[in-house]
Amino acid sequence: MNETTDNLMEKIQSLAKRRGFIYQGSEIYGGLAGTWDYGPLGVALKNNIKDAWRKKFVSSKSDMYEVDAAILMNPKVWETSGHVAGFSDPLVECPKCKNRFREDQVEDSKKNPGTKDCPNCGTTLGAARQFNMMFATQIGAVQDSSSTVYLRPETAAGMFVNFKNVIDSFHPKLPFGMAQIGKAFRNEITPRDFVFRVREFEQMEIEYFVKPEDWQKYFEYFKDSMLEWMEEVGIDMQKVHELEVAKEDLAHYSDRTIDFEFDFPFGRKELFGLAYRKDFDLGSHSRGSSVDLSYQDEESKSKILPHVIEPSFGVDRSVLALLSSAYAEEEKEGETRSYLKFKPSIAPVICAVSPLLKNKPALVEKAQYVYGMLKSEFGRVMWDDNGNIGKRYRRQDEIGTPWCIVIDFDTLGEDNASFKDTVTVRDRDTGSQKRVPIADLITTIRAELV
Ligand code: ATP
Numbered sequence: 001m002n003e004t005t006d007n008l009m010e011k012i013q014s015l016a017k018r019r020g021f022i023y024q025g026s027e028i029y030g031g032l033a034g035t036w037d038y039g040p041l042g043v044a045l046k047n048n049i050k051d052a053w054r055k056k057f058v059s060s061k062s063d064m065y066e067v068d069a070a071i072l073m074n075p076k077v078w079e080t081s082g083h084v085a086g087f088s089d090p091l092v093e094c095p096k097c098k099n100r101f102r103e104d105q106v107e108d109s110k111k112n113p114g115t116k117d118c119p120n121c122g123t124t125l126g127a128a129r130q131f132n133m134m135f136a137t138q139i140g141a142v143q144d145s146s147s148t149v150y151l152r153p154e155t156a157a158g159m160f161v162n163f164k165n166v167i168d169s170f171h172p173k174l175p176f177g178m179a180q181i182g183k184a185f186r187n188e189i190t191p192r193d194f195v196f197r198v199r200e201f202e203q204m205e206i207e208y209f210v211k212p213e214d215w216q217k218y219f220e221y222f223k224d225s226m227l228e229w230m231e232e233v234g235i236d237m238q239k240v241h242e243l244e245v246a247k248e249d250l251a252h253y254s255d256r257t258i259d260f261e262f263d264f265p266f267g268r269k270e271l272f273g274l275a276y277r278k279d280f281d282l283g284s285h286s287r288g289s290s291v292d293l294s295y296q297d298e299e300s301k302s303k304i305l306p307h308v309i310e311p312s313f314g315v316d317r318s319v320l321a322l323l324s325s326a327y328a329e330e331e332k333e334g335e336t337r338s339y340l341k342f343k344p345s346i347a348p349v350i351c352a353v354s355p356l357l358k359n360k361p362a363l364v365e366k367a368q369y370v371y372g373m374l375k376s377e378f379g380r381v382m383w384d385d386n387g388n389i390g391k392r393y394r395r396q397d398e399i400g401t402p403w404c405i406v407i408d409f410d411t412l413g414e415d416n417a418s419f420k421d422t423v424t425v426r427d428r429d430t431g432s433q434k435r436v437p438i439a440d441l442i443t444t445i446r447a448e449l450v
Helices: 008-018 040-059 075-081 156-160 163-170 212-233 280-289 315-326 361-378 389-399 438-448
Strands: 022-024 036-038 064-066 088-093 100-102 129-132 136-138 148-150 176-185 200-210 240-244 256-264 267-278 295-297 302-304 307-314 327-332 335-340 351-355 381-383 403-407 422-427 433-437
Touching: 008 022, 008 315, 008 327, 008 335, 036 040, 040 064, 040 176, 040 200, 040 212, 040 315, 075 148, 075 156, 075 280, 156 176, 156 200, 156 280, 200 212, 200 315, 212 240, 212 256, 212 267, 212 307, 212 315, 240 267, 256 315, 267 280, 267 315, 280 307, 307 315, 315 327, 335 389, 351 361, 351 389, 361 381, 361 403, 361 438, 389 403, 422 438, 433 438
Parallel strands: 064 176, 351 381, 351 403
Antiparallel strands: 022 036, 088 100, 088 129, 136 148, 176 200, 200 307, 240 256, 256 267, 267 307, 295 302, 327 335, 403 422, 422 433
16 A cells, blocks of 8 residues: 555544544644644653654763753844844735735645635735744733743754853863754744644754864764664655755855755655854854853864854654654555554554453463563553454554563463463564563563664
8 A cells, every 4th residue: 555645644643643642732622723732652752752862962972962941031032033023934814714824835826827816715815924933922910012022933042042151061172062852832824734834843953063164074964963863763764855955045144054854745845954054143142142152262272153053853743754654554354454663762662561361360460560570671661451462453553562462371381381481472563473581571672672
């Protein structure tokens, strides 16, 4: 079966809801556009993504400093960064049905070239106006323009404003980087495509500070590392494409940007970005705050404003790329089996433990022992004794559990003494089963978690 068929998105979305990955935000109140709530398996998947990212880009490095800055920042930050004046999308409104669209997402009219028709009712749309995508709110008890603050539209600024703090606390030598994982908010005009374009999302960003003459070397380094990471977590690399942003489309502060695009079920769209931002951010925040954000270079005994390489990852788009990469179907005995072929290191549940029959106390007791042992070792282990064994396998396949471990009569040594204290381990992708001694389970599983 072709996994890129039109209804792949529907299948993924329905599986995500049914099995507890992602629910509509505020669902019982009819939802809230552009928001999604992560259920237990979605949280586990996101945590595994964030852990893998942190491990590759932060904790395994000696030159990376992670921060967790406040979501609410002094509004001057966003004036200085250019977001108050320029973080906007072109909005068009339909004069008849009043629906609003992002102008660049509406196709040109076939009837009247040079104009655009409302995708909802066909009326000719009006002229575009700029719509700022930052969410504004009020801080404190007085509600006037002086109390306006914004929910951050990106995590990057939280690193630039803490650049001097990190230098003063840790005295890092160039090159070094700062990293942050956290929520960002954008009042997207048309949130769409499940968790691809949402109004509240999570980012994992790095600002890597280098000497100006070294930028190309580190740009290449991060380009390679980003691709490596995508492959490590199990994103289908056949669907990843590098888009070198054309010179004329680059932001004024960037000399080079690559968008990593992914073939989502709804088309090829940006997954992550990598930008060379020169000294734009440190320069403007130095001027905006009147605090000197230059770096004292011990080698040249001079002050320099480091240049920045910015790898930027979206957690929610990672989730969607992983679900799209992992979703698979197979026809078996007249039935369609759907499964998520997650890598064990990323799978929300590493293994499920079941007694073959739940009304046989000796089986249940042994299974509970195995479950307790694996749970305390790996955490992401599920107890599953509902329905018959076939149903349990289907359920675990659908959530991408690599192994189902079954405690049966052989485990008790009732039929064949040589199988005593061994369990059946069933593989998600092949359906094949093998017997593994309970004593070897932890090392066998650990060996696969790379
Ligand atoms: P797009 O062009 O798709 O709106 P962008 O170029 O504005 O994205 P960046 O500002 O570069 O995105 O943000 C960095 C990353 O944050 C993106 O590569 C993406 O993974 C994620 N991201 C940005 N906007 C959203 C959103 N509305 N919903 C989910 N993730 C997002």
